[in-house]
Every structure is written in structure tokens, then in C-alpha cells.
Amino acid sequence: MKLENKIVLVTGASSGIGLDLVKALLKENMDVVAISRRIEEIDLNHKRLTKKNFDLSKQSQIDAMFQFVFAQYNRLDLFIANAGFSYYEYASGSDWKHIEDIFRVNTLSVLYSATQLKAHMKDAPFNFVATASAASFLSMPGHALYSATKAALRGFMDGYRLELPKHQKLQTVFPVATKTNFFNKANQSNKPWPVQTSEHVAKIMIKGIKKDKKNIYPSKLFKYGFKLTPWFFALYMKRQTRLFHRTKNKKIEA
Numbered sequence: 251m252k253l254e255n256k257i258v259l260v261t262g263a264s265s266g267i268g269l270d271l272v273k274a275l276l277k278e279n280m281d282v283v284a285i286s287r288r289i290e291e292i293d294l295n296h297k298r299l300t301k302k303n304f305d306l307s308k309q310s311q312i313d314a315m316f317q318f319v320f321a322q323y324n325r326l327d328l329f330i331a332n333a334g335f336s337y338y339e340y341a342s343g344s345d346w347k348h349i350e351d352i353f354r355v356n357t358l359s360v361l362y363s364a365t366q367l368k369a370h371m372k373d374a375p376f377n378f379v380a381t382a383s384a385a386s387f388l389s390m391p392g393h394a395l396y397s398a399t400k401a402a403l404r405g406f407m408d409g410y411r412l413e414l415p416k417h418q419k420l421q422t423v424f425p426v427a428t429k430t431n432f433f434n435k436a437n438q439s440n441k442p443w444p445v446q447t448s449e450h451v452a453k454i455m456i457k458g459i460k461k462d463k464k465n466i467y468p469s470k471l472f473k474y475g476f477k478l479t480p481w482f483f484a485l486y487m488k489r490q491t492r493l494f495h496r497t498k499n500k501k502i503e504a
């Protein structure tokens with residue numbers, strides 16, 4: 251899609267990949283609506299930037315977000331559903347609420363937003379982009395719930411795409427570990443490998459959006475290596491599993 255002078259909404263815009271997307275999209279001469287729970291506190295100002303706090307774990311807040319955008323612009327050309335988080339933990343201790351909390355933000359809010367965008371835009375063209383994760387293919391120890399939220403998201407995007415006309419495009423992004431606050435917030439002290447910068451991920455996302463790519467892979471190593479060198483990923487998962495048990499068992503003993 252052509253980006254110039256279009257309206258874009260980015261969720262999870264207050265830090266990491268979302269914040270770098272906002273900065274890069276402003277450079278593309280777009281009107282940017284940036285959303286998160288605390289975006290209004292972020293010191294980033296631009297005449298084409300609108301910052302608005304919404305908590306995407308709640309349906310009423312997502313409805314209010316759509317009302318706000320359509321009252322302001324009466325259209326939304328590009329929606330980037332990027333907000334998300336993880337817990338680094340044994341899934342065995344999770345109660346219903348804990349599981350529900352992560353599915354609400356990472357999965358339900360994205361599925362609902364995709365269907366709401368269609369309801370508001372009717373037959374007009376749009377692109378809807380969802381930040382999934384490499385973990386949607388490769389379920390990570392310590393991130394089992396997270397990986398499940400992203401695998402469900404991938405399934406939805408693949409099926410819903412086939413229901414829409416060609417001018418309403420769904421695009422899914424599969425970042426590998428990225429240097430953001432994500433791991434601190436998840437309570438993961440061991441450093442993941444390999445890591446990319448959020449600037450790089452934002453740049454590859456924008457390149458993929460412009461080319462209307464269905465699937466966007468910020469890491470070539472993952473894109474090609476996952477299919478061509480399964481032995482490498484088997485070794486990688488062994489390492490990640492060892493690291494997870496070592497880190498979390500130490501915490502329990504301490």
C-alpha cells in the first residue's frame with residue numbers, strides 16, 4: 251500500500267517496536283494515532299501525531315478507540331495491532347484470570363479489532379497488520395501461554411484473510427527476540443539470543459506493509475533457517491529449556 255497521507259493507528263505505541271513504528275510512520279508523512287495505556291505520558295510530539303490512552307484488554311475501550319478514530323478521520327487505512335506481553339514462568343501455576351489476561355491483550359483484542367475495522371470500513375480498502383511472533387511457530391519454554399496466544403493469532407489471520415476481498419489486506423509479522431522492555435516486563439533475566447533492534451523490526455515491517463506482504467519476517471535467519479535447518483532449532487530449544495529451568499529453579503531456591 252502507499253503510505254503517504256494515509257491514516258494509521260498503532261497499538262502498543264508507548265515503547266519498543268510500537269514506538270519505533272510511530273517514529274518511522276511519521277517520516278512517511280502519515281497521520282498517526284498512537285495507542286497504549288500510557289502513551290499520553292510519552293514525550294514524543296508531532297503535528298500529525300495523536301496520542302490516546304486505551305486499555306486494550308477491555309472491549310469497551312476498543313469500541314471507544316474505534317469511535318474516537320472514526321469521529322476524527324472517518325476512515326482508517328492501516329491498523330497495526332502491535333500491543334502484547336508475555337510472562338516468563340511455569341504455566342502450571344496459572345489460574346483462569348492469569349490465562350485470560352494474556353489472551354485478552356495478545357489475541358482477543360486483535361481478533362476483535364480486525365473484525366471492527368471491517369465493520370467500520372465496509373468495502374473500502376485497508377491493511378490490517380498484526381505483530382505475532384516467531385514463537386507462534388516455535389513454542390518457547392517459559393512462554394507457553396504467550397506462544398499459544400500468538401499461534402492462535404496466526405491461525406486467525408490465515409483464515410480471515412481468505413474471507414476478505416483482495417483490497418482488504420491482512421499482514422502478519424513474526425519477529426524473533428527483540429531488544430525492548432518485553433523481557434524485563436515478562437520477568438526474564440537470562441538474555442535471549444539472537445536479538446534484533448526494534449528499529450530494525452519497525453523498518454522491515456514498513457517495507458513489508460508497502461509491498462502488501464502476507465507474512466513479514468524481520469529475521470532472515472528465522473525465515474529460511476526454520477525450514478532448512480530444523481536440527482539447529484532443535485538444539486536451540488534444548489538450550490532455551492535448560493536456561494529456563496536453571497533460571498526459574500534458582501529463583502525458587504533463593
Ligand SMILES: NC(=O)c1ccc[n+]([C@@H]2O[C@H](COP(=O)([O-])OP(=O)(O)OC[C@H]3O[C@@H](n4cnc5c(N)ncnc54)[C@H](OP(=O)(O)O)[C@@H]3O)[C@@H](O)[C@H]2O)c1
Binds near residue numbers: 304305332334426
Ligand atoms: N520483544 C520481543 O522479543 C518480541 C518478539 C516477538 C514478538 N514481539 C511482539 O511485539 C509486540 C511489541 O512488543 P515489544 O517488544 O515492543 O514490547 P514492549 O516494549 O513491552 O511494548 C509493548 C507495548 O504494548 C502495550 N500494551 C501492553 N498491554 C496493553 C494493554 N492492555 N492495552 C494497551 N496497550 C498495551 C504497552 O504499552 P502500555 O504499557 O503503555 O500500555 C507497550 O507499548 C508485542 O505484541 C510482542 O508480543 C516481541
